[in-house]
Amino acid sequence: MIFQQDPDHEKTPGTLAEPQPVPGTNPRPPRETWRLRDLLLFILFIPVALVVANLAAAIGYAVLAPIVGWTTPIYRLQKNVIFLLTLQFIFYIFLFVYIYFLVTVYYHKPFWEGLRWEKLSGHNVLRFFLGGTALSLVVMIIPPFLPEKKGFPLEKLFSSPSSAYAIAVFAVLIAPFMEELLFRGLLFAFFEKHGGLTFAVAATALLFAGLHIPEYWGAWDHVIMILIVGLILSLARGITRSVTPSYILHLAYNGTLIFLLYIQTQHFQKFPHIPHV
Secondary structure (H helix, E strand, O other): OOOOOOOOOOOOOOOOOOOOOOOOOOOOOOOOOOOHHHHHHHHHHHHHHHHHHHHHHHHHHHHHHHHHHHOOOOHHHHHHHHHHHHHHHHHHHHHHHHHHHHHHHHHOOOOOOOOOOOOOOOOHHHOOOOOOHHHHHHHHOOHHHOOOOOOOOHHHHHHOOHHHHHHHHHHHHHHHHHHHHHHHHHHHHHHHHOOHHHHHHHHHHHHHHHEEEHHHHHHHHHHHHHHHHHHHHHHHHHHOOOOHHHHHHHHHHHHHHHHHHHOOOOOOOOOOOOOOO
């Protein structure tokens, strides 16, 4: 039911009237979004956030070590999977806070709406989830036909069942959300405004693959597959005009690979092959 106010009805004394503009002044125009200056500031923020995240993780470990009984020296933690994931999680928190304030406080936009996270119907959620599952199966089938180099940095992180479980949780619950927020949310918006839709799709796919190169350094067949995955995720973002489909695809993709790895490795006991997560 819609209630309409009678224009002839006088305002009740004591009620609040809408603020009127001061004579001789103009209301402040809406702030322009996705400016190149804002992108530059975000890029400059990234190394600062990484340094602060490292300091926060090291200080946190130093404080908790005598309480919990940890004995590993801090200089050896760069090979500790739990510490590395904690460090990355702290870094992601800084990025999330920055993006949140950029959209809501600086641009004055609702967070999810500003980054094009839109609600999908149950049918479409299932469709994209199955698409992500199918994508993971294709990724597992293709590599045998490509030149392969055995041994890459990510394999070394799967050093124990506890490390594998930690990576699995991070790969399913944290990485898809933050990577889609960053690449298909924030960066896609900047690139689309200043370079067009095609440029946004290509640039975010390349940057997404570039993010994963250190994990697969030297194993270029894995890098090629990550590039293909990134391209599909960016295409989903461009075609649907929403980040939600690419997030669901990414979530299903990582989740399926981790589940299959869990089965193949006898509950994370043996690791003959590491997926492209």
